[in-house]
Amino acid sequence: MAILKHIASKNADYGEAQRYLIFQHDEYTGKPVLDENGKMQLREEYYLDGVECDPFSFDMECRELNARFHKNQKYDEIKSHHYIISFDPKDRDECGLTGEQAQQLGLEYCKKNFPGHQTLVCTHTDGHNGSGNIHVHIVINSLRKNDVERQNFMERDCDSRAGNKHHLTNDYLVYLKQSLMDLCLRENLHQVDLLTKAERKITEKEYHARRSGQKKLEERNRQMISEGITPRTTVFQTQKEYLRTSIDEAAASAHDLKEFEQILSEKFNVKFKISRGRFSYLHPDREKPITGRNLGTHYEKDYLMGVIENNSHLENTGKDRTVQKEILPKEKIHTPEHPAHQQEIQTKTDTPTASFEKSGLRLVTDLQRCIKAQQSKAYAGKVKLSNLQAMAKTLSYVQEHGYNTVEDAEGRLAEIKKLASSSRKELKDIEGRLRQVNEQIHYTGQYLANKSVYSQFLKSKNKRQFRQEYSSELALYEAAVKFLKEKAGGGKLPTLQTLKAEKEKLLMQKKESQEKYYYYRDYQKELDTVCTNIRSALGQSQNRPARKQERDSIS
Structure with a gap:
């Protein structure tokens, strides 16, 4: 999946961008990697081109252009824009992507x-931290050099004229x-929807902090093991990751905001706050709270309120229906091969069930x-x-x-896992049929809306001219x-009324x-919690071999 990253730079030294693209730099400090003689080392593989400039005189040409238009002279002006296109590491092996192609x-x-801008385009094949993903650096001078034809994506008339700044x-x-x-889709490369916000937002800063923290933790653990001390933890957790884990657990069991806040405070020592309709969370080791938007869409108001309201709805509806005796029989559980067991599962799967009472x-x-x-x-x-x-x-x-x-x-x-799996499969099948019906309704409406135009087309004397005028409708x-x-x-095409009736039935x-x-999903979660707590x-151990398991009394 290719991703796009943007960096705005106020650095007036355009040569620094050139040096970064051509020479090796440390991934964590950003400083050049020097050889034994104290000289910078060229990257093992890179491809460099210039647009509207010579790539090796990019810095000089940018300064000359800035001087000609008297722009980018102040220290607080954005001098250049750096865009990075990072392709998926699988594109190299599975799709045959090469550095030249990238x-x-x-x-x-x-x-x-970016037409009309002086630009450096450089492709690196080493990837971050040796990951091997191919990525392309695009560095443009913020000042446009030449007049270009106005494009649809240009919001202002001046965005196409020379002497004006790049406006993002x-x-x-x-x-x-x-x-x-x-x-990427045209080239059959791996790609995801970049316009959808992430459910768990991991920034580059957090990514590096997690990697460096894990590295330090492993070094400390090795030292402790050498001294005969058993480390208590082997996984490093950032403050944001701690908040995400805490919020996930609190939201899964809370039935209102007050209970949600209470669980976060008592169990995780996290302070919850609502300001201007936005959720924010204060980590016990921080003084400034972190907003839900910085954690991901699953930690913002809309999603969490939906989860909490769903928990409350399931609890309220569960109290009105008495299914506990049906679902929790105390008779002996049959083995999967037993016919009675198969009949029992089939009956429960076909019978509509009430919401689970947690x-x-x-x-x-x-x-x-x-x-x-x-700590x-x-x-x-x-x-x-x-x-x-x-x-x-x-x-x-357990006793109850x-x-x-x-x-x-x-x-x-x-047993409940099997019932949950079968009910989920049944739900997916219905959703699949519903998608097909919706698609048929869409095309039926499209057919009826343009049917009259097609009738006129059949009656027209000059069909070629008619098709040119009504090409989209036809x-x-x-x-x-x-x-x-x-x-x-x-067979015969179904009518719109038939399709709508089928849709209502499927809904x-x-x-x-x-x-x-x-x-069954909630019932499975509860039984899983019971078994985990008992163990x-x-x-x-949850994963110990079966030959070591014994019948342990828990009554």
């Missing part, structure tokens, strides 16, 4: 989107991303992996108390539902007819199937 794509992209707006950035996506069980926190607990004894005490409360609720749950051994609970969990009609005939398979089936799937209390 350079040509970079030149094409540059000439199309949000709409223009969206256009640049779309242009890159179209380029019991509020939570996972026991592993003190060995909780960094905050290792603060007071916080560790709170975690121990919380663990005791969670284990008390787990024991009460008649599980005498660990294997009883895990057997029930395996193209839409013919595309709709082709699609509908393929779907009909030579009702989808709603029932969703309720069933959500029920933790008994000091057993």
